[in-house]
Amino acid sequence: MKTVLSTKMLSLPQKELFLNSGLGLVEYDALKIELLDVEIPFDCQNYIFTSKNAVKAFLNQTKGLDYSKFNIFCVGGKTKALLEENGLKVVEIAENASELAENIIKRHQNETFVFLCGNKRRGELPDILTKNNVQYKELEVYHTNLNPKAFKRDFDGILFFSPSGIRSFLLENTLGNCTLFxxxxxxxxxxxxxxKNSIVANKPTVENVLVQAINHFKHL
Structure with a gap:
């Protein structure tokens, strides 16, 4: 049986999708998320989120607030779903941070924003906003910490969900000949x-990464 390592704990439906395909699965969290004790300002109308972790930090501090005054700009369907489940109004969604920044410039250039992010955030969104004179305040609301773990075995495939996850895995392990998804x-x-063995999901979702791995090993 081919066995795949997920560098993120999967939900029950995600696990079932995998195990029903006849593949073995090992899972762990290569990263640990730490929400920071920082005060988020709520006097702004527009908030930018590029991850679910930043949303969680926001929700921790906003219980009881009237969400109808907030306009939300976010990256990714899962982030949007979490925001909407909690009654927040998403006005712009994009598949990546660069695309979201471009949408903001096109349609909201003269507005002011708060960008809630983590310590590993990428540079595209702030760079594009700054170059186009969009007013925004950036606030780090969580830290992504590496959570290395040594495995005394090889895997046929490994599922990776961020560059930090790869770095965390490599602190204690080698990749050998396995395929990276x-x-x-x-x-x-x-x-x-x-x-040299990597396959990229054609949609940036956990489910799509799983499907890529299932299809890859089914055809071998």
């Missing part, structure tokens, strides 16, 4: 530094 191009760029 990456959630997006940013993660794949990091993977290619260490391996």
């Amino acid at each position: 990456c959630i997006g191009e940013t993660t794949a760029t990091e993977a290619r530094k260490h391996s």
Whole structure:
């Protein structure tokens, strides 16, 4: 039986999708998220989120607030779903941070924003906003910490969801000849530094990464 390692704990439906395909699965969290004790300002109308972790930090501080005054700009369907489940109004969604920044410039250039992010945030969104004179305040609301773990075995495939996840795994392990399945191009760029065997999901979702792995091993 082929066995795949997920560098992120999967939900029950995600696990079932995998195990029903006849593949073995091992999972752990290569990263640990720490929400920071910082005060988020709520006097702004527009908030930018590029991850679910930043949303969680926001929700921790806003219980009881009237959400109808907030306009939300976010990256990714899962982030949007979490925001809407909690009654927040998403006015712009994009598949990546660069695309979201471009949408903001096109349609909201003269507005002011608060960008809630983590310590590993990428530079595209702030760079584009700054170059186009969009007024925004950036606030770090969580830290992504590496959570290395040594595995005394090889895997046929490894699922990676961020460049940091790859770095965390490599602190205690080697890749050998396994195939790396990456959630997006940013993660794949990091993977290619260490391996020639990488496959990129055609949609940046966990489910799509799983499907890529299932299809790959089914055809071998």
